[in-house]
Amino acid sequence: MSSAWAWYVFVGTVVSILACFWLIMFSKRQGPSPDEIAGSEAHVWDEDIRELNNPLPRWWLWMFIGTLIWSIGYLIYYPGLVVVDGVAKWSQVAQYEAEMAAAEERYAPLFERFSAMDVEALVNDPQAMSLGSSLFANYCAQCHGSSAQGAPGFPNLTDEEWLWGGEPAQIEQAILKGRNAVMPALGPALGGESEVTAMVEYVKSMQDGQDTSSPAHAKYMMLCIACHGPTGNGNPIFGAPNLANDIWLYGSSDTVIRKTIMEGRNGVMPAHEALIGPDRARILAAYVYSLSR
Numbered sequence: 001m002s003s004a005w006a007w008y009v010f011v012g013t014v015v016s017i018l019a020c021f022w023l024i025m026f027s028k029r030q031g032p033s034p035d036e037i038a039g040s041e042a043h044v045w046d047e048d049i050r051e052l053n054n055p056l057p058r059w060w061l062w063m064f065i066g067t068l069i070w071s072i073g074y075l076i077y078y079p080g081l082v083v084v085d086g087v088a089k090w091s092q093v094a095q096y097e098a099e100m101a102a103a104e105e106r107y108a109p110l111f112e113r114f115s116a117m118d119v120e121a122l123v124n125d126p127q128a129m130s131l132g133s134s135l136f137a138n139y140c141a142q143c144h145g146s147s148a149q150g151a152p153g154f155p156n157l158t159d160e161e162w163l164w165g166g167e168p169a170q171i172e173q174a175i176l177k178g179r180n181a182v183m184p185a186l187g188p189a190l191g192g193e194s195e196v197t198a199m200v201e202y203v204k205s206m207q208d209g210q211d212t213s214s215p216a217h218a219k220y221m222m223l224c225i226a227c228h229g230p231t232g233n234g235n236p237i238f239g240a241p242n243l244a245n246d247i248w249l250y251g252s253s254d255t256v257i258r259k260t261i262m263e264g265r266n267g268v269m270p271a272h273e274a275l276i277g278p279d280r281a282r283i284l285a286a287y288v289y290s291l292s293r
C-alpha cells in the first residue's frame, strides 16, 4: 500500500473510533423530562405508544463501549492502523511464507516416497491419486474441466483418444513441456466454396470408411494425409486428431469443421515445468493416466 493510502486508512480508523466515543459521551443518559413527555402529544400511536428521546439500554451501551475498547486492543496488537506494525509483528506475507514452509516440510517425505515409485505403482496408491486430484483441480481444471472431460478446443482426458499419445511418458511430456498443435488454414489450397463443402462432407463420412468416389478424396490424399494419415487415424507426432471416429476436439458440426479447414487451428497446452516442477508433474501424469482406465 502506498503511504498516502496508509495514512488515509489511519486517519479514517482513528477518526471513526473517536467519533464513536463522542457519540456515547454526548448521547442522553437521563430519561425524558416531564416537559418532553408533555410535548410529545404529536408523537403518539395506538393511544399510548409515545416517541420519546429515551436513553440507550444499559446492556447495549456497555456492549458498545466493550467493542470500542476491544477495537483499540486489536489495533495495538495487529497492524490495522497500517502505519504502525502492531505489537504482534504479524503480517500476511510472513504468515503465507510460514504456511508454505510448513507445507513443503510436510510434503517433502511424501514426494520422496512417490519419486521412488513408477507410474503403475502411483496409479494404485490412493494417497498419490488424491494428491493428483487436488493438483489437477489447482492447475488443470480451468482448461480441462473439473472432471477432466474437456470442452471444445480442450481435450477430454478421460477417454481413449489421445492427440499426442496416452502413454505415461507422453502425458508427462505434455505437462512438462506443453504442446503446440498446428492445423494450417487450407481453404485457399482447396480451391473454392464447393471444394470446401465437399471436404467437410468427406471428413464427416470418414468414420464410415473412406468414400474414394468423392472428389474430395483425391484432395485429402494430397493435402491432409501427411498429418491425419491415409485412413484419417491421426498422428501423435503432430497432435493431429483421428478424423475417423466420433470424438471431436472442436466439434462435429459443418460450421465448426468448415472453420477448422478454412482458418486452421492452433491449440496450445502451456508448459508447466517451471510452474509445478517434476515431482508434481509425475503425480499428475499418473493421475491423468488413471482417468482413462
Ligand code: HEC
Residues within 6 Å of the ligand: 181, 182, 183, 184, 186, 199, 203, 220, 223, 224, 225, 226, 227, 228, 238, 239, 240, 241, 243, 247, 248, 249, 250, 251, 257, 260, 261, 265, 266, 267, 268
Ligand atoms: C500440418 C499438419 C496438418 C495438415 C496438413 C492438416 N491437418 Fe487437420 N489438424 C492438424 C492438427 C495438429 C489438428 C489439431 C489442431 C489443434 O489441436 O488445435 C488438426 C485438426 C483438424 C480437425 C479438427 C478435428 C477435431 O477433432 O475437432 C479437422 C476437421 C481437420 N484437422 C481436418 C483437416 C483436413 C480436411 C485437412 C486437409 C485439407 C487437414 N486437416 C490437414 C494437422 C493438420
Ligand code: HEC
Residues within 6 Å of the ligand: 136, 139, 140, 141, 142, 143, 144, 153, 154, 155, 157, 161, 162, 163, 164, 165, 166, 171, 174, 175, 179, 180, 181, 239, 266, 267, 268, 269, 270, 272, 284, 285, 288
Ligand atoms: C491454459 C489451458 C490449459 C491448462 C491450464 C492445461 N491444459 Fe492441458 N491442454 C490444453 C490444450 C488446449 C490442449 C490441446 C492442445 C492441442 O490442441 O493439441 C491440452 C492438451 C493436454 C494433454 C494432451 C492430451 C492429448 O489428447 O494428447 C494433456 C495430457 C494435458 N493437456 C494435461 C494437462 C494437465 C495435467 C494440466 C495441469 C497441469 C493441463 N493440461 C493444464 C490446455 C490446457
